[in-house]
Amino acid sequence: MARACLAGARRGLGTAWFLTRxxxxxxxxxxxxxxTGGLAWLGRILAPAMSLFGLPGEAAVALVSGALVGVYxxxxxxxxxxxxxxxxxxxxxxxxxxxxxxxxxxxxGRSGTSGMRMALLRIAGxxxxxxxxxxxxxxxxxxxxVVQSLAGPADLSLxxxxxxxxxxxxxxxxxIYAIVVGLTIGTETMRAFGVFELLSxxxxxxxxxxxxxxxxxxxxxxxxxxxxxxxxxLIIDESREPARFRPGELRDFHVSVAISHSLLExxxxxxxxxxxxxxxxxxxxxxAALAVRVARRLRxxxxx
Numbered sequence: 001m002a003r004a005c006l007a008g009a010r011r012g013l014g015t016a017w018f019l020t021r022x023x024x025x026x027x028x029x030x031x032x033x034x035x036t037g038g039l040a041w042l043g044r045i046l047a048p049a050m051s052l053f054g055l056p057g058e059a060a061v062a063l064v065s066g067a068l069v070g071v072y073x074x075x076x077x078x079x080x081x082x083x084x085x086x087x088x089x090x091x092x093x094x095x096x097x098x099x100x101x102x103x104x105x106x107x108x109g110r111s112g113t114s115g116m117r118m119a120l121l122r123i124a125g126x127x128x129x130x131x132x133x134x135x136x137x138x139x140x141x142x143x144x145x146v147v148q149s150l151a152g153p154a155d156l157s158l159x160x161x162x163x164x165x166x167x168x169x170x171x172x173x174x175x176i177y178a179i180v181v182g183l184t185i186g187t188e189t190m191r192a193f194g195v196f197e198l199l200s201x202x203x204x205x206x207x208x209x210x211x212x213x214x215x216x217x218x219x220x221x222x223x224x225x226x227x228x229x230x231x232x233x234l235i236i237d238e239s240r241e242p243a244r245f246r247p248g249e250l251r252d253f254h255v256s257v258a259i260s261h262s263l264l265e266x267x268x269x270x271x272x273x274x275x276x277x278x279x280x281x282x283x284x285x286x287x288a289a290l291a292v293r294v295a296r297r298l299r300x301x302x303x304x
Contacts, residue, residue: 001192008188012181015233018110019176022087022103030068031165035119035158039064053090054134056081061099062091067123068098071231071266075273085274086137090130092270092280097287098126099266104228110248111239118258125259125291127183129283137279176230183226185234210285211292215245216253227262248299255295260284 018034033039042064047057066074074095083091101119104174111113156164190199203217219238222231239250263281272275 004188004192008185012116012184014181053130066099072126089275092275094126094130098122107232113254179230180233213249223261256288260288
């Protein structure tokens with residue numbers, strides 16, 4: 001038991017440090033863009049495309065923030081934009097499909113697939129799902145979502161802005177270290193007691209719907225409830241043992257979780273700012289199941 005905990009702690013600390021080296025510089029760059037107005041400038045460039053999704057031009061800033069920083073950054077921006085319930089739902093679905101792309105694509109890149117391909121797949125998925133959902137819901141209720149306005153960068157001095165950023169990054173890293181190390185310790189303990197086999201068998205129906213193998217059930221469970229960043233410890237380490245998987249199983253897994261992961265926390269965050277639960281939750285696993293089947297068909301001619 002003690003040996004399993006120690007091994008898990010070492011694995012978790014290594015993975016958390018890998019995430020730290022990505023998150024801190026990336027977050028600093030985005031914070032600088034936000035303070036100088038560069039992020040808003042990017043949003044203005046992308047504004048014409050937002051009409052395809054029924055969103056105002058300012059929503060592009062939320063999408064860019066979500067893609068670079070993550071769900072928290074997107075919500076911070078979206079909370080200051082007057083959006084209807086339908087618009088917030090469309091925005092939420094797009095962000096939940098394509099967020100934190102640099103960090104999460106790096107995790108996928110270290111665990112058996114191409115990080116760049118997964119990033120492009122997620123962007124394409126966000127565009128398709130956002131466009132389809134807008135066409136489906138555009139005639140629905142358009143009531144304005146009332147959210148508390150967040151203070152923008154112009155309201156803060158450089159010192160105050162930098163302090164706020166540093167505190168936010170520190171709290172995020174504490175959360176990452178606690179979750180990643182706790183998860184890897186728990187994983188080693190579960191493996192020592194033979195829990196993995198039981199979990200894999202109980203998830204068989206879900207795996208069949210998603211067109212995935214039972215051998216990736218634990219990885220899928222981790223990505224679904226903890227996400228790719230916080231679940232990186234288990235996802236990276238398990239994928240380093242290819243003897244556990246048949247050819248193509250890891251690729252199918254990565255296609256699936258690229259489209260649909262972190263169904264609990266991230267979904268609840270957008271629910272709190274006015275998005276509709278059903279429309280930000282159900283489309284993602286359905287789209288993931290379709291994406292895996294399409295990817296398999298596309299690979300077959302290349303294999304012949």
